[in-house]
Amino acid sequence: MNLQHFPRRIYTEYNTPIQPLRHLSKILGGPNIYIKRDDLLGLTGGGNKTRKLEFLVAHALEQGADTLITTGAVQSNHCRLTLAAAVKEGLKCRLLFEERNRKYDPNGNGNLFLDRLMGVEKIKVVPDGTDVVSEMDIMKQELESEGRKGYIVAEGGGNDIGAMGYVNCVHEILEQSQEMEIQFDHIVTASGSGGTHSGLVAGIHDSTVNIPVTGINVRRGKFQQEQKVYGIIRNLVDRLDLHDDVPREAVHCLDDYIGPGYALPSEDTIAAIQLLAQKEGILLDPVYTGKVMAGLIGLVKEGYFSHDSNILFLHTGGTPAIYEFKSTILNQHILG
Structure with a gap:
């Protein structure tokens, strides 16, 4: 292959x-x-998301994106690594957190601390069971209204x-x-x-x-x-x-x-x-x-x-x- x-x-x-x-x-x-x-x-x-992001971010760059959008649970490893890839490439990143058995704490430790440290542009928090695909589409439309181009990275890659x-x-x-x-x-x-x-x-x-x-x-x-x-x-x-x-x-x-x-x-x-x-x-x-x-x-x-x-x-x-x-x-x- x-x-x-x-x-x-x-x-x-x-x-x-x-x-x-x-x-x-x-x-x-x-x-x-x-x-x-x-x-x-x-x-x-x-x-593991790093291996996936090598192909996903390359596809985003090929599409001319300036901002990565993705979703995950509150302590999402995938969100942390997508943000890291965005930083590496000089892109912006917006994250959608779904509260699955865990509430979002803006001062939380672990991945949330790293997200803040790396300068995530925007975080949106939604309850468990939310249609996250639709929510990310809305985030992409918001970027378009600002004259920017977002790329939706599938949850977990x-x-x-x-x-x-x-x-x-x-x-x-x-x-x-x-x-x-x-x-x-x-x-x-x-x-x-x-x-x-x-x-x-x-x-x-x-x-x-x-x-x-x-x-x-x-x-x-x-x-x-x-x-x-x-x-x-x-x-x-x-x-x-x-x-x-x-x-x-x-x-x-x-x-x-x-x-x-x-x-x-x-x-x-x-x-x-x-x-x-x-x-x-x-x-x-x-x-x-x-x-x-x-x-x-x-x-x-x-x-x-x-x-x-x-x-x-x-x-x-x-x-x-x-x-x-x-x-x-x-x-x-x-x-x-």
Whole structure:
């Protein structure tokens, strides 16, 4: 799959490392767990959205945009990184926050602090359940009335343009796999806005390997999320003009680890965050990666993976958000 003829900005000048989680693997008694450190991607604070924004912002610049518009939850990693990309490119940025199980605090910590620090031009806050697509259209019209041109970046970068970032990531993973002389038997990732999950599935399907990808849902139920991811894949197949369609059964999501709701961590999520911090020195967040790691640990305990298999956990970032969840994370002394 050749992406070279699509416009792309480069925000990371290196491959993110793949590291063994030896202590975690030993604690669980196998399989061999590795971590792809996309929390170390370029732009402010790192995270998976950086790969998507390389293609999305390039498309925005091609359209002549001077302002990026996007949306997310109150502690959105995607909003933080979209703003960072705008700063990098000399663009303005306006953000739409949806209050999903969390109220907006203009003096909040974590991503909200970074948004203010980087000079977000305007923030609009709407209640949970708002039609955010329509609201972003209104924001774009407001810019037009000011003689400016906005570009709407899909929530989470979750469309076919953004997904190309993780088609590209598959090539990176396979190159590293060869260099490390390790064959990965399974990939586990967060499944939220869908761009990461869909790009991985499409990229692997186009490669010469067959690595199953399991998405751990952070917001939606299994059927709804699988439909969302597959819809992006179908659009991606059309955009890339692929003749070999990706089968629907290649999309596999689990909704067992969502917990009380979006951005509401369960006890297992907190335990996973504490475990990785105390045994591997790696930070996870309560919204995405903590839930995904709780899911991976749960699947290992259920015997989902063979004992000697090599599992790759994709760390999608989100680290700045943990500072807003400090009391939640530290007040539950699950590990002792």
